[in-house]
Amino acid sequence: MRGFFAATALAVSVLAAPVAQSETLTDAFIAAYRTSNLLDSQAATLRAADEDVAQAMATLRPVVDFALSSGYSRSQQTASAPFIDGIRTTFDLSASLTLLDFGRRALRIEIAKESVLATRELLRSVEQDVLFAAVEAYVSVQVNQQLLSLRESNVRLVTQELRAAQDRFDVGEITRTDVSIAEARLAAARAGLAAAEGNLLVAREAYKAAVGAYPRNLAALPRSPGLPSSMEAARAVALRTHPSILGAQRRVTINDLGVELQKAGFRPTVSARAGVGIDDRGVESQTFGLTLNQRVYSGGGQSSLLRQSIAARDGARADLGQAGVLIAEAVGNAWAGLAIANAQVQAGDQQIRAAQTAFDGVREEANLGARTTLDVLNAEQELLDARVTRIQADAERYLGVYRVLQAMGLLSVEHLQLGIPTYDPAGYYNAVKNAPVHSAQGKKLDRILEKLK
Numbered sequence: 377m378r379g380f381f382a383a384t385a386l387a388v389s390v391l392a393a394p395v396a397q398s399e400t401l402t403d404a405f406i407a408a409y410r411t412s413n414l415l416d417s418q419a420a421t422l423r424a425a426d427e428d429v430a431q432a433m434a435t436l437r438p439v440v441d442f443a444l445s446s447g448y449s450r451s452q453q454t455a456s457a458p459f460i461d462g463i464r465t466t467f468d469l470s471a472s473l474t475l476l477d478f479g480r481r482a483l484r485i486e487i488a489k490e491s492v493l494a495t496r497e498l499l500r501s502v503e504q505d506v507l508f509a510a511v512e513a514y515v516s517v518q519v520n521q522q523l524l525s526l527r528e529s530n531v532r533l534v535t536q537e538l539r540a541a542q543d544r545f546d547v548g549e550i551t552r553t554d555v556s557i558a559e560a561r562l563a564a565a566r567a568g569l570a571a572a573e574g575n576l577l578v579a580r581e582a583y584k585a586a587v588g589a590y591p592r593n594l595a596a597l598p599r600s601p602g603l604p605s606s607m608e609a610a611r612a613v614a615l616r617t618h619p620s621i622l623g624a625q626r627r628v629t630i631n632d633l634g635v636e637l638q639k640a641g642f643r644p645t646v647s648a649r650a651g652v653g654i655d656d657r658g659v660e661s662q663t664f665g666l667t668l669n670q671r672v673y674s675g676g677g678q679s680s681l682l683r684q685s686i687a688a689r690d691g692a693r694a695d696l697g698q699a700g701v702l703i704a705e706a707v708g709n710a711w712a713g714l715a716i717a718n719a720q721v722q723a724g725d726q727q728i729r730a731a732q733t734a735f736d737g738v739r740e741e742a743n744l745g746a747r748t749t750l751d752v753l754n755a756e757q758e759l760l761d762a763r764v765t766r767i768q769a770d771a772e773r774y775l776g777v778y779r780v781l782q783a784m785g786l787l788s789v790e791h792l793q794l795g796i797p798t799y800d801p802a803g804y805y806n807a808v809k810n811a812p813v814h815s816a817q818g819k820k821l822d823r824i825l826e827k828l829k
Contacts (some may be wrong), residue, residue: 398595401514406796408510409503409789411588415799418495418502425495428488430811435481437811443813448497470651475666478643483633490630496801497623504619504787506586511778513579518594520576523764526685527569529796530760534558534565534753541604541749554749561753601779601792607711610784614707615700618785624696631689638682644670706783714776721773724766731759 409415446465474481538558544550583591604610615621646668653661671678740757741747781787789798 397593399592399637401511401598402794404509404510404514404583405507405789405792405794407587407589408506409794409796409798412502412506413613413827414502415499415506418499419799419801422492422499422801425488425492426805426808427750429492429805430489430808432485433778433809434480434811435474438471440469440471442712443468443470465656466653467655468621468651470490470649470663472647472649474645474647476644476646478607478645480637480642480645481639483637483640487630487633487637490626490633492805493625494623494630497619497626499799500619500785500788501623503789504782504785507787507789507792508778508782509586512775513583514591514594515597515771515775516579517576517583518597519767520572522767524569524572524576526760526763527565527572529824531562531565531569533756534562537749537752537756538562549745550749552579557750558753561804562755597774599779600774603777603780607708609714610711610780611707613706613786614703614784618703618783621696621703621785624692624699628689628692628696631685631692635682635689638685640677641678641681646667654703703783703785707780710776710779710783714773714780717769717773717776720769721766724762724769728759728766731755731762735759 409800444465444467446463450462450464538555538561541550541555541558545552545555578588604613646666648664648666650664653663688711734750735755735758738747738751742749742752778787781791
């Protein structure tokens with residue numbers, strides 16, 4: 377196991393060696409966006425929702441059917457006449473079109489369009505998750521690299537203290553107990569070092585999962601994005617722009633339209649049908665007709681569907697209100713977390729300065745015989761703990777900014793100004809919204825599909 381961690385540390389040190397170009401946080405964002413399976417999956421879901429619009433649009437057009445039938449028949453004109461046997465074949469071509477449905481088809485089209493817009497908000501939400509995972513992984517690798525360096529320094533320092541304790545024991549200044557204490561602290565320091573090496577390995581795996589490749593030479597963190605001047609201002613932006621809010625608003629509209637669709641179901645429909653046919657004897661036929669269809673009794677099923685749609689609408693409105701509550705809470709929590717991290721960083725600076733002064737003083741006093749080895753090791757441990765806390769607090773402060781942005785709904789490629797082409801949700805939609813089959817739109821759709829492969 378010790379050999380494994382030693383090899384790991386060597387590999388990390390090689391990877392951390394200076395290279396021609398450092399990997400920046402922007403590079404990590406771009407790689408995460410381009411390689412995300414989650415984004416690809418949600419984009420495919422969006423394209424499927426786009427097809428619902430095409431299918432709804434198709435109901436405005438006539439349906440044309442072709443039928444070829446062949447069968448054996450046997451007939452007798454009179455009781456005394458012989459039976460006539462034969463195989464009859466007919467060809468029929470028919471077309472049907474709904475002329476009047478009191479808005480059913482138009483409502484289905486609007487529901488499909490609103491569903492597309494709601495699904496786009498889900499894509500925005502996934503984009504936020506992907507980008508936050510990238511910055512979290514980037515910061516985690518850097519933090520664990522710093523903590524590994526601290527643990528390595530701690531091992532070296534405790535090793536020196538052990539040697540000093542052994543020398544003082546050899547000349548009779550201290551007892552064997554002091555040496556044992558130093559040996560125990562060295563074992564603990566090595567255990568901490570092994571844990572730091574393992575944590576760095578875990579962080580690197582998380583980075584690969586988020587960004588698509590292992591970290592190379594990570595550059596220093598850039599300046600964090602700007603935030604509104606107050607929590608209230610951030611919350612106001614979130615309630616206007618967050619994808620959870622906008623998606624919930626779309627779902628309210630969908631359910632409102634669903635109620636109107638169920639009400640339209642109580643009304644009749646008027647449809648036209650025309651057909652031509654010919655059989656194997658050359659007999660032709662033509663038909664044309666209008667049909668008025670009105671359901672008179674459905675056993676209470678239609679009324680139940682209407683009541684169900686009203687309940688769903690009321691639920692969607694309540695969900696919208698709850699989404700506002702949750703988003704407001706998320707902004708408040710993220711803002712408070714950022715404030716806490718800022719305070720911890722300031723306190724950490726003071727703690728490090730005080731712990732460093734105490735360690736230097738205790739070490740000097742130990743050299744004069746006024747302090748024990750345990751006093752020195754305790755002071756060194758307090759200094760180590762202060763530095764670890766400071767590193768972690770600084771990382772939380774940096775991530776806190778991005779948590780606020782995510783809670784506001786602004787953690788996006790556009791807002792971060794990454795300067796890369798993003799998935800265009802309107803491209804596929806515009807190509808299929810009119811349900812093309814073989815047309816200029818159809819060719820455009822083929823080109824879009826080819827790019828998506």
